[in-house]
């Protein structure tokens with residue numbers, strides 16, 4: 001460490017104090033890079049003592065008493081945080097323009113070689129007070145709450161960060177979309193949201209899942225998802241109880257609920273598992289055993305132009321996907337139960353119908369017998 005209070009320091013300090021009284025924090029902050037291992041307030045006191053100057057009761061010409069009042073901002077922050085469950089937080093300061101002007105004109109005078117900004121000191125010092133008084137932790141990377149000291153408006157503002165819960169769901173009924181969709185009143189997301197929103201007192205929600213099934217298809221294997229509660233005021237949720245409530249409704253089943261993070265949203269969205277579907281297919285003309293054997297020809301690569309039914313929301317292009325497995329059971333001479341294993345993104349309905357030649361090959365094309373999907377279920381997600 002450099003010798004405390006060098007001649008250079010004393011010269012700068014004199015220039016700082018030339019303009020009027022400057023508090024210990026504002027004085028010490030200008031030497032923050034020079035002497036480490038202490039607070040700005042401590043630094044300021046040492047420098048002032050070395051100058052032989054006594055502290056005056058006059059208001060600081062830089063911060064106008066901000067640091068003397070910092071406890072009041074802490075009081076206000078604690079009031080705002082009342083009733084909110086959190087363990088980690090971070091403080092951010094929105095500076096007012098006069099304060100910025102005064103700090104910058106000081107720097108014009110003395111240079112910025114060793115200084116720290118008022119904003120940085122405010123964030124840290126208010127953070128330390130709140131840590132001590134609330135027994136919570138500052139976490140700059142992933143805070144649960146952002147405490148914003150807005151000096152422009154002279155008030156504390158809170159930004160409560162989302163709560164993420166990982167889980168897996170099954171969709172046990174047909175006719176509901178996974179997430180909000182045009183005219184549908186009920187969604188998988190809404191069913192899951194109900195107990196979550198009541199217990200978390202959040203302001204909204206979002207659902208991030210590893211793919212989605214068609215509205216009229218059930219999903220009979222566990223599909224991973226992350227449920228996001230916006231502005232979650234409660235975080236110690238009883239996930240076991242929430243799970244039981246969702247499952248009681250018998251429309252959607254959930255399991256493996258556990259607290260998660262934003263990072264895992266990206267992971268869940270990136271999962272592209274193969275899936276096995278069970279399809280009841282009816283044919284226009286009867287099919288015999290020999291015809292059924294031809295079904296196997298569907299294995300391998302399939303070229304799919306964007307299906308007509310989704311063209312309004314998807315770019316029109318050709319996707320090449322693989323059919324990896326197929327097995328079937330005869331129901332009657334015009335109806336088969338088929339299980340198809342396909343790559344993520346394979347359009348199953350079009351694989352059956354051919355979508356007027358937009359999907360090749362298709363069951364309709366191979367058997368030269370128009371085929372129709374009666375029902376469709378996801379029966380296995382190969383994770």
Ligand SMILES: [Zn+2]
Pocket residue numbers: 022023024025026027060061062063064065066067
């Ligand atoms: Zn000051």
